Amino acid sequence: MQTVDVELAGREYPVWIGPGLIGDSARWRARIRGRHVLVVSNTTVAPLYLGALEQGLEGLAWSTHLIDDGETHKTFANVGKVLEALAAMGATRDACVIALGGGVVGDLAGFSAACWMRGIDFIQVPTTLLSMVDSSVGGKTGVNLPAGKNLVGAFHQPRAVVADIDVLRTLPQREFLAGVAEIVKGAAIGDEPFFAWLEANADALAAREPGVLVEAIARKCAYKAGVVARDETEQGERALLNLGHTFGHALETAGGYSELLHGEGVAIGMVLAARLSAQLGMAPAADTERLLALLRRLGLPTQPSRAHPASRILELMRLDKKNTAGTMRLILWRGVGRAEIVPGVADDAILGVLGG
Known part of the structure; x- marks a missing residue:
């Protein structure tokens, strides 16, 4: 495993890269500060990796929200649904959103976290190579409009990035x-x-x-x-x-x-x-x-x-x-x-x- 530290003014977070990291819950769970956790994923990724992630959430008040797979679903409508899911679970200011998926899930979940109570924690668990090397690092979040891509968004840095290369085995070429x-x-x-x-x-x-x-x-x-x-x-x-x-x-x-x-x-x-x-x-x-x-x-x-x-x-x-x-x-x-x-x-x- 390798670790890359993202160091910002007064803040920093790790990017962990290697095999078996989703199952290494002791590592990433320490980055969760409260008891409320919402896992945002999609209908393709969740059946493959949600189970492994859930094992690390035992004892927390957590829930799951799934969106359909694909860039066309990175919309305001789906942000609204994530926010409604946070409201339904009574998520407080120390809640955490976990983005389990590729760039679409990460951007949308991160933007939702930036909006809820003006900003709560989120953790990136990227499941595509593209999201591991780009969108999960750096804090850019957002959604698309018909007029253009990523025209609405916020800079909102994650608490950690968990880049488990084992998930890439199921990624289409x-x-x-x-x-x-x-x-x-x-x-x-x-x-x-x-x-x-x-x-x-x-x-x-x-x-x-x-x-x-x-x-x-x-x-x-x-x-x-x-x-x-x-x-x-x-x-x-x-x-x-x-x-x-x-x-x-x-x-x-x-x-x-x-x-x-x-x-x-x-x-x-x-x-x-x-x-x-x-x-x-x-x-x-x-x-x-x-x-x-x-x-x-x-x-x-x-x-x-x-x-x-x-x-x-x-x-x-x-x-x-x-x-x-x-x-x-x-x-x-x-x-x-x-x-x-x-x-x-x-x-x-x-x-x-x-x-x-």
């Missing part, structure tokens, strides 16, 4: 690779040696070799923890973690959140951002090819669907939270490991890489 895309993203943003390590270990990672998997998760989480510690509420450096997201979120939204997994959108978005960087003379085209080669070797998509007009994707990109005062603000790069925030990118340049 497509979902697993979506998480690998987020690992690649962290290296592409600011850690060229890690990117080279991924190139050397790509086959073992895709095959879910445990030692390589724990190392990759820990290195990605450690990188993100450092960024979050320096910029918790995304006033500057933390925006770099969104390399590929402006393109990717727009592609996800255009597809009604059902065509692409988040990590697939990020993979395509990173390639588009790299191509745009090369087109603007910021980065060598060879680094785009290096990124393409790694993503393809890992079995990830690298091209956007032509089903959605470039003009529509651009329109959706304008709603991105990084934009300011009507100005398009993208995360681009100078090459592998050297991402930066670039304001005022021209529409024509964006349409050029989108094929419009």
